[in-house]
Structures are given as structure tokens and as C-alpha cells.
Amino acid sequence: MLLLLLLQISGSCLWLGRSEVVTSFESSCPQFFFKETPPNEALEPNSPARICQRYKNQYYFATLYDRDRRIPVYSAYLYQPGSGKRPKTWMVEPQLMGSVYPSTMEREWTLLNYFNVTSEQLSKSQAVLKDYKNLTGLNRGHLNPSGHHPDNSSRTATFTLTNIVAQNEKLNGGAWKNYEQQTMIKETQGCATTYVVVGAVPGNNYIANGRVNKPSHLWSGVCCEMDNDERKAWAVIAENDRNNIQLITLGELEEMLTKLYGRDQVSLFDRDCPRE
Template identity: 80%
Template structure:
């Protein structure tokens, strides 16, 4: 009997270690953060979920998700841009429903067919495709953009609704797109490894009958390792109702986010990244 109990405990621990919705990024997918240091607790929502975004047997980025507002707080990744086709598949996160569901992101259709789960059960824990239909002036805005990844698999992994916010369509296709496609290329010249954290400040409005929050701001902080002894950093922020992007120092962004969130001082990267 004791042996059976020990085996059950061991199996439980192994399952938890494999889980995609995790208890901390430091112990599960720290590789997406500069010096394995995630942003501090000042950004954490009331109902957080730490997601090591898993697809086809690999982790590709990390997302702190707000279960209540059904948007990501931030997504963190290593910048590795390459040309390629834009994926068309949209997925959701099974383990936001519960720990017994698959750890890899899946299409809604696949979950409904093979995991014996209802659309209502999925929608209780996260945004679904229906939430983003028939939008006016808004579209699905990636925090972690597919174009910042090197191959088809890694680009497809960004097409999960846990990496998406309702974003002003002019901003998404205009100034923010210019930041993602042009400014990042220019700014990262000379960088060996570039760590990025992109986030969304919750706003006061919602889509989908109050289910999904519309952020007031979209922001991005970057820490670049030039070599062992040299680093550089920069940041941007945009109001989500204007087609404008403001360029800041990392320290300026952290101070502005501290004011916007109204909690403790925000820290996005390890202290050795220049402010």
C-alpha cells in the first residue's frame, strides 16, 4: 500500500514538471528571460497563469496570462527574426481549463473533438475565437509577433489566443508594425542575444460582452547582449487608441508602467540591463 502511494506521488510530481501552466517561470522556462529573471510581481493580475508556451514538443516563449480579463499581461521571448509565411491557425491553452488536459496549445476544434471538453469550458478560462469576431476598429494584436521567429513551427506557436489582445487596427498595422518590422531590425544590430518582453496595460473597456479586456496601452522592453561585458536596452509604449509609438529608455518605461499599474516599482529585467 505504501509503495502504491509513493508511486502515485512520484507520478504526480512528474506530471507537474511537464505541465505547461506552471507555478513559476524561473523553474520551468527561464531561458526566455535575460539572466533567467522574469519581470517582478508588480505586473501580476488578481488571477494569474504562468504559461510556458508549448507546441510540437518544444517551448517557444513565456506568457503571464490574466484569467479574469482574458488577455496576456506580457509575453517574453528571444528575438530571432527570419522571413517566412504568416501562419493561419489559431489555438488556445488546454491547461487553463485544468491540469489534466494536454500541455501543448491546441485548436478549439481539436479540443472539442478529442478531449471531451465543451466550448463553454474553454471560454470560462480564456478568450476564444468567437470573442474576436465582428470587431470594429480593433483586431487580434500579437504581443509576441510571428515575424520575430526563425521557422514555421516557432511562428505558428505565436498564434495562440493567450498571446493576443484587442489592438487598435490602425496602430497594429501602422506605427506598431513599423516598430516590430523596422525599428527592431535597426536597434538590434550588433546584438548577439536579444531578450524581449511585450505587454498590455489593462483598460476600462471590453469586447465580447465584457469577456475580453481592451488594453489602454501596448508596450515593449528590450535587453540586448552585445557581448559578455556589454549590454544595451530600449523600450516603446503606445496608447491603444492612437497610431503613435513613443520610444523610451528601459528605465522610463518601467517608471511609466509603475504609474499606470499603480502598484510597486516595475522591473522588467535583471538589474544589469541598463536603464
Template identity: 65%
Template sequence: MMLWLLLLQVWASCLWLGHSEVVNPFASCPQYFYENTPPNNALLPQNPAWICQRYNNSYYYATLYDINRRIPVYSAYIYQPGPGTRRDEWMVEPQLIRNNLPKEMETEKTLSKNYNITSQQIGQNQAVNADYKNLTGLNRGHLNPNSHHNSNSSKYATFTLTNIVPQNSNLNGGAWNDYEQNTMANESKGCISNTTYVIVGVVPGNTSIANGRVNVPSHIWSSACCRMTSNKTKAWAAIVENKAKNITLLTLGKLEDQLTNLYGKGKVSLFHSACPRT
């Protein structure tokens, strides 16, 4: 009888492992990854959350979130720059509080009012507005920037703290902003409209803000892959230390090599194999 129970346990474990291997963590929003292929597990933090970022009843991008460090590992989206307005209020992710709350991002004020949730409950698994108050030399750095979207709703959706890291303020307003506005526009010339897939991420650092609640990344990186009018596929990438002024432009393959060394969790693959590494 004991042998039978042991064999049953082993069989059940195998079924569970097989099941977990085929589950797509971004099942509701695979469209934000080239060929529906997200990065491999070499970027996974110890306590991850896979977020399909939803606002105004629509999905706009995907985020892998590090619950322990309270920062995004990366945000993935389609590059569609255009006019629109910024949002003045910052939002949070209700699903990181408990899974019976709305699936759409919402402000802390609204969550507290409508669902009687405390600030402590909101901030247990994610950063909150108070974490970003009174910073010196750092500010809120978008991974997925609002300027890369072409409607008010899509721009508003980037103003959630699950898309934000503490970024060096000079970098955020200087070289990184130049990369977002100018380099991305130049590199995407020749790409077919709405086929530039972007993944922007960070490497966790050794310092933090808000009494240790929120990690300050050591590096910020960006990668992109698009289909071109010539029927070819193009990719490019960039990385910078979260204190430097100069951004290093490099191939997708070189970025993956650097991230492999920086993360130390095995070979990093950011995009589908169709995206050129050289």
C-alpha cells in the same frame, strides 16, 4: 494544547510563505528572460497564470496571463527574426481548462473532438475565437509577433489566443508594425546573435469586447535587452496608447517609471539589473 496548535499553524504558515518566495513561476522556461529573471510582481493581475508556451513538443516563449481579463499581461521571448510561414488556425491553452489536459497549445476544434470539451469550458479562463468575431476598429494583436521567429514551429506557436489582445487595427497594421519590423531591427544592430531578450506587454483598459469577457488594453509596450559585441549591455523600450498613431521610444528606466504609474502596484522592474535603465 490550544497554544501548541496555534504555534504549529504559525510555523506551517511561515514554511509556506518561505516556499512561495523561492518558487520560480516560469520554472520550465526561464531561458526567455535575461539572466533567467522575469519581471517583478508589480505587474501581477488578481488571477494570474504563468504559461510556458509549448508547441510541437518544444517551448518557445513565456506568458503571464490575466485569467479574469482574458488577456496576456506580457509575453517574453528571444528575438530571432527569419523566414517562415504563418498559421491560419488559432490555438488555446488546454492547461487553463484543467491541469490533466495536454501541456501543448491546441485548437478548440481538436480539444472538443478529442476530449469532449465544450466551448463554454474552453472559454471559462481564457479568450476563444468567438470573442474576436465582428470587431469594429480592433483586431487580434500579437504581443510576441510571428515575424520575430525563424522557424515554422516557432511562428506557429505565436498563434495562440493567450498571446493576443484586442488592438486598434490602424495601430496594429501601421506604427506598431513598423516598430516590430524596422525599429527592432535597427535597435538590435550590434547585439550578439540570439541574445536580444524581449518583453512585450499591455496595460489593462476600462473597456472590453465580447460582452465584457475580454479587456481592451489602454496601452501596449515593448522592452528589450541584449548583449553587444562590444561586451556591453544595451536596452530600449517603447509605449503607445491603444488608439494612437505615434509610438514613444524611451529608455528602459523611463518605461518602468511609466508602468509604475499606470499599474499603480509598486515599482515595476522588467529586467535583471544588468540591463541599463538610462
């Protein structure tokens, strides 16, 4: 009996050690950041959650999540586009409810039916599918897009609501889509490794009866390590009510975000990534 108890305690510790909601990106999933350096604290919300996005026992990207507004602040990933079908399964992050829940993203149905979770518990901790129903002029916009990943598992991992914001549907299907699918291919020519941090600036409006924030802007910063040991960078920003994006320098994006957030100077990458 004592041996069984010790094994149960040991198993619980291992389970918690695999936690997806982590205290530090640097110690848990640093590989998604240039020189293993996440953005500085100038973007951090009042109630942050750092998520190493796990699917099928593997990390695929990192997300800083705003628990209060129920939207991601940013998602960080490696740009590795590949061909394949667009996934259809939407998932949520169980550990936003607590560390006793699974350490890998799951479907809402699975949590409600197999883990004794109530709809109230789940929806209190994060956005759920119901929040994105019956939207007008908006849809579920990926920060980290599935098309920037090489295989079915990595693309499916982006279909978590912790990677989603309410995005203007014309922007999502227009200028932003063109950037993700065309401009990125052009700009990454010669890149050996491409680090991306894509985010959303909180706005003054909400959907789902005030539960989920509608961002005022969407943005993306890119740091590219080239084959010749040189580096280049670029960025984009878009207002979330217009079908238009601005292609700018990384330094310009950081200055714009510093003004939009109104806090300390924003730094998205290690200083060795060029700002001009």
C-alpha cells in the same frame, strides 16, 4: 493488474510534470528572460497564470496571463527573426482549464472533438476565437509577433489566443508594425542575444460582451547583450487608440508602467540591464 495501475499512475505524474501552466518561470522556462529573471510582481494580476508556451513538445516563449480579464499581461521571448510564411492556425491553452488537459497548445476544434471539452469550459478559462469576431476598429494583435521567430514551428507557436489582445487596427498595421519590422532590425544591430518583454496595460473597456479586456496601452522592453560583452536597452509604449508609439529608455518605460499600474515600482529585467 497492479503493475498496470502503477504504470497508469506513473504516466499521470509524468504528464502533470510537463505542465505548461507552471508555478514558476525561473524553474520551468527561464531561458526567455535576461539573467533568468522575470519581471517583478508589480504587474501581476489578481488571478495570474504562468504559461511556458509549448508547441510540438518544445517551449518557445513565456506568458503571464490574466485569467479574469482574459488577456496576456506580458509575453517574453528571444528576438530571432527569420523568413517564412505567416501561420494561419489559431490555438488556445488547454491547461488553463486544468492540469489534466494536454500540456501543449491546441486548436479549439481539437479540444472540443477529441478531449470531451465543452465550449463553456473552454471559454470560461480564456478568450476564444468567437470573442474576436465582428470587431470594429480593433483586431487580434500579437504581443509576441510571429515575424520575430526563425522557423515555422516557432512562428506557429505565437498564434495562441493567450498571446493576443484587442489592438487598434491602425496601430497594429501602422506604427506598431513599423516598430516590429523596421526599428527592431535597426536597434538590434550588434546584439548577440536580444531579450524582449512585451505587454498590455488593462483598460476600462471590454469586448465580447464584457468577457475580454481591451488594453489601454501596449508596450515593449528590450535588453540586448552585445558581442563586446556590453549591454544596451530600449523600450516603446503606445496608447491603444492612436497610431503612434514613443521610443523611450527602459527606465522611462518602467516609470510609466509604475504610474499606470499604481502599485510597486515596476522592474522588467535584471538590474544589470541598463535603464538609461
